[in-house]
Amino acid sequence: xxxxxxxxxxxxxxxxxxxxxxxxxxxxxxxxxxxxxxxxxxxxxxxxxxxxxxxxxxxxxxxxxxxxxxxxxxxxxxxxxxxxxxxxxxxxxxxxxxxxxxxxxxxxxxxxxxxxxxxxxxxxxxxxxxxxxxxxxxxxxxxxxxxxxxxxxxxxxxxxxxxxxxxxxxxxxxxxxxxxxxxxxxxxxxxxxxxxxxxxxxxxxxxxxxxxxxxxxxxxxxxxxxxxxxxxxxxxxxxxxxxxxxxxxxxxxxxxxxxxxxxxxxxxxxxxxxxxxxxxxxxxxxxxxxxxxxxxxxxxxxxxxxxxxxxxxxxx
Numbered sequence: 052x053x054x055x056x057x058x059x060x061x062x063x064x065x066x067x068x069x070x071x072x073x074x075x076x077x078x079x080x081x082x083x084x085x086x087x088x089x090x091x092x093x094x095x096x097x098x099x100x101x102x103x104x105x106x107x108x109x110x111x112x113x114x115x116x117x118x119x120x121x122x123x124x125x126x127x128x129x130x131x132x133x134x135x136x137x138x139x140x141x142x143x144x145x146x147x148x149x150x151x152x153x154x155x156x157x158x159x160x161x162x163x164x165x166x167x168x169x170x171x172x173x174x175x176x177x178x179x180x181x182x183x184x185x186x187x188x189x190x191x192x193x194x195x196x197x198x199x200x201x202x203x204x205x206x207x208x209x210x211x212x213x214x215x216x217x218x219x220x221x222x223x224x225x226x227x228x229x230x231x232x233x234x235x236x237x238x239x240x241x242x243x244x245x246x247x248x249x250x251x252x253x254x255x256x257x258x259x260x261x262x263x264x265x266x267x268x269x270x271x272x273x274x275x276x277x278x279x280x281x282x283x284x285x286x287x288x289x290x291x292x293x294x295x296x297x298x299x300x301x302x303x304x305x306x307x308x309x310x311x312x313x314x315x316x317x318x319x320x321x322x323x324x325x326x327x328x329x330x331x332x333x334x335x336x337x338x339x340x341x342x343x344x345x346x347x348x349x350x351x352x353x354x355x356x357x358x359x360x361x362x363x364x365x366x367x
Contacts, residue, residue: 057108
């Protein structure tokens with residue numbers, strides 16, 4: 052499949068086009084060694100060693116054959132809501148949203164084609180049918196999917212203009228001295244590990260990101276949080292909480308093995324999504340209940356037996 056990526060470079064972007072494009076366009080470095088890859092700087096073809104500077108526009112055209120021919124699979128989906136325009140699911144932890152490097156099947160995208168048929172596609176990218184936002188593989192919870200091209204366009208506009216409201220449950224390590232807070236720090240890709248991201252105090256590097264958190268329950272060495280994100284950066288909650296010294300329990304990328312919960316998986320769950328319906332314009336609220344993995348940790352810390360008492364939720 053032929054893919055296209057374009058980026059307008061900020062003030063901090065200067066150097067070889069392949070190095071800059073791999074960060075700005077989220078492309079693997081190996082792509083630039085393929086004969087079929089076409090690199091353009093300000094509309095003119097260029098070599099991968101060409102230099103770029105602030106203000107330049109780079110465009111990359113490359114072949115990602117591994118994603119060709121997305122096949123439908125009979126994968127059960129936990130449906131929260133469905134009509135002719137949208138499907139809302141409670142995504143399980145451990146399932147990727149769409150095919151990626153090292154993950155070529157068993158995704159939500161495969162499940163969608165299996166559910167609606169091989170002709171189900173609402174974009175030029177046949178590997179992401181109906182996908183308008185994503186959750187990390189290890190994150191569970193509410194996810195909305197477009198069923199028509201018009202719905203996809205309108206939902207994408209809702210997300211890009213930040214008119215949606217997204218809340219998460221998270222269990223973070225440590226004791227919180229403040230019951231609530233806001234983190235506004237730019238996020239950039241880690242130059243030493245492209246699978247990771249990090250915060251930066253630079254006003255020009257990375258992308259702006261805003262996260263608000265509220266402590267719902269402080270426990271012995273851990274806290275149950277309600278987290279709202281105002282921007283949708285990759286790994287945003289995980290990176291922002293790490294930046295204030297409170298990594299998430301069970302985080303396989305940014306955390307470390309926890310002696311109290313050695314088998315814990317990532318404690319991050321998209322619990323609520325507020326969004327306008329693409330056809331009616333009516334504001335709708337979709338919720339996914341707290342997963343068992345959260346309940347088990349809370350029970351262990353509180354000394355109670357499962358299930359726990361319902362956690363109070365903020366309804367502002």
